[in-house]
Amino acid sequence: MEEYASKWMKRWEEARAFEAEPDPKRRKVFVTFPFPYMNGPLTAGHIFSACRIDTFARFKRMQGFNVLYPWAWHWTGQPVVAAAQRLKEGDPVQRRIFLEMDRVPEKELSKFVDPVYMATYYTAENRQVVKSMGLSIDWRREFHTSSYEPLFDRFVRWQYNRLRELGYVVKGTHPVVWCPKDKSPTQDHDRLEGEGVAPEEYTLIKFRLDGTDEYLVAGTLRAETIFGITNIWVKPDGKYVRIRVDGQVWVVSSETPGKLAEQLMKVEVLSEVKGSELLGRICIAPFTGRRVPVLPALFVDTGSVTGIVYSVPAHAPYDLLALRDLASGDKRLPSGFGQIAVGISPIPVIKLAGFEEIPAAQVVDKAGVKDQLDTKAEAATKDLYNREFHSGIMLENSGKYSGMPVSEAKAAVIQDLKAAGYALSFYDLPEPVICRCNTSCIVKVLEGQWFLTYGDEVWKSRSVEAIRRARILPEESRQQFIQTVHWLKAYPCARKTGLGTRLPWDEEWLVETLSDSTVYMAFYTIVTQLRRYQIKPEQLTDSALTYIFMGKGSLSSVAEESGMGPEILESLRNEFLYWYPVDLRNSGKDLVSNHLTFFIMQHVALFEESHWPRAVGVNGMVQLEGARMSKSHGNFVSAKDLINEYGADASRATLLASAEALDDPDWRSKNAADMRDKISSLPSFVQKTLSNSKEREGDMLDRWLFSQLQRRIIAVTEALEELRTRTAFYNAFFAPWNDVRWYLRRTTPNRSTLTRFFEEWIRLLSPFVPFVAEEVNERLGGKGLISLSNWPEIRKESIDIQAEAAEELVDGVVRDIKGILGVVKKPVTSALIVVADRRAREALKETVRLLSSGKKEGEVIGELVASQADTDRASYSKLVQAALRHCRETGIERISRIMEAQVDEAEVLTSASDFIAKETGLKSIKISYEEEAGEGKKGRTPLPAKPVIILT
């Protein structure tokens, strides 16, 4: 259908239309789209964000800016490697995704076992898609990431060396969900069970066994309840072990040593202990020194944390239930401990508003939980923990924490217990996670990981400042950026697997994907010249890049060290200085809390303030037929499919018209098909309309059409400045189309008017639907590329409020007559339209004036009537009351506008009377001033913009 699309693609390329070179005489605009990851075809989501940027870029280009819109491809990361691996292993799901969703030809697929081949394939495939979409890219600057692009590799190495020099990269440890068999972190998609489960930080608390140097070590999320401890639980038939840790002897479940060992602790297993052997022994609780017995409980799981639980029956439903079960002589439990249990009373340590003294008892009884193995206990526990954490206050028996909110006391207690040597942190999974290989996962604390110190307070506050200075589009997103900066903590920035750039100082690590994608836009600014001068990777030294981006160092020594000539270095520096900073980067809202914020923060860390990002755009997530896109659910469409089915223009228009701000656009194929038909009829509409027109004197309708056009130009321009692409598209496409339709209905089409109108209209359309705009332009005899023509100038003098008010009046009269004809029973053939006279006009004007000055309606009547001669007062009062009603109904603002236009209503309607007759089917239309109208208007009062219509 768009047989002309490839023609224009070629013309743009031949004309090097979008290749951007620095030009000191012109102001620049530098826009970027986050490079897409090359493990599959581009989707409607990529295209939506990219088209928003492209539309902005094309708009700015037409406004005369020197626009740079570059493109690159992200190869960094594990998915390509992982997918290749899965394919190698013959994974049928992976095969099906490649063949059915991604439409990879069978003969290509066999080569996909090589991840680099796969990335290369998709890069080529997607490059074609981006071109076909009509994105106005400077392709000379294209590159991809990872060590397979040596020049870029040097750039990332420079970036990380700089960050490290600045102290923003440090070594640390980090807990991950770990498969002991695969010896690798287990991601969500690698799990048979336990999606979304993440390591949780527990506190291990050591309880000395009375009369020994050994400790029972219990795990808890609620260290602050240590003051309410009454006993300790073990599983009576559980397997426990004595282990040596850090010179101490601990007793924990037999599963625990393996977990501790993965958390950087040296563990030596000494001997086995049966749970039953521990029963009845006495432990000493820290802080209170309370002596508490070890008792049996069935709910204890030796696989969870240490398999030892300290009991706080006042606040923990399980503990309370276990105590009750034991006291009541539950047969499932070992005998001999019932009496001890009977003697234990819960010790409350937290006051919770709206709850009784022992909250656990209350929730357990209310929920009707019958014993410790009742599944309802879980929900009761969660609920109570939550309430106590958020609104609980420590009671006066809680030492120095008394009176503190639980949320604060928790951290303080943990800190103090640790300081006193009674506690340490330990990670475990709150729920089981099973790896794809059917192995049960544990937590591993990875050592020697490299982190970006996003938690750094100075870095944070400068970043917040950068966010404050930047334009955030839409404005609603700003808060989320600031939130994200506040939330961020140290972030692991390197991995051992996948593609990427090696950390220069520790080459077994690769810079991970969210970390090499933050400041690479700077590379776009120099890559053309690097290629032009055939700079070798080894010449791109750190000092050279520091010189280019920071202006630091001595030119001559940098030139000598890098082997690049000083004039080349200068030239690179100048091009960077010309394009930087980034004027707009735009992406989906899912990237706000990571990529887009990292983008800002790393610029803050590495670049001077004048090079911080100027604007960040955010958009919603593209839905497909009302549902989230998902390859695994089969609800997926690639950008290539869209182009094939609907063409680039219609695809762009459908997406741009479907949403703006943070709303999620919804791709409906029905809408796209309608859009395709509408757009494809544009050239013939223009041609047909022109061929039906003829030269004539310009009249009011011509002025009206141009006046409307000005309004549209203003609206589109304003909306595009704020990236409100949906509003912009409406005002560029549908609104002018409807304007022409009204014009054609109203008058004999004037060829020169329409020619001029179309010339401007298609320029307005060009940023949105560039192919059809070029095509129509050519058919109209336009020379050159419309993509490089000027944005329609806003000519305020063409705004003709008189013509606009006149057409509003005519339209209103036609609608009114049609409305009346719809309800009137007797046949009518003629209309008498009575327009307001001078007196009515004055009355309305005064009414508007007084209302605008804040007078109440009653006061307006009083004041105006008083100003009249005695004899006129009755009729004037009627007039003012009508005027007040008119103001109420039509709105003061609109009336003021119409009054200001000072339309001669009689003249306008008289000249439109043929039109009115044609539209309404009436034979005769007469226009009259009020004083001439005489009988028949039944007391109705004509006012400006509100004539009285009498049908006979």
Added chain:
RNA sequence: GGGCCCGUAGCUCAGUAUGGACAGAGCACCGCCCCUCUAAGGCGGGGGUCAUGGGUUCAAAUCCCACCGGGCCCGCCA
């Protein structure tokens, strides 16, 4: 669980900050016109308890509270 956002015609969305005009637009749908046919084009029309329930107000889609439903994010995926 926490943060942010959204729920208005069949569909996609305006309108909500500063409460007041019959709640609008585009598309779809229906009817008519044009036409050798199809697509396109022209004209007209129907269609909404503004998610729900309270409250504030002379007046609420708009402000407040509650509730229901949906989306994005909450670090080792990108």
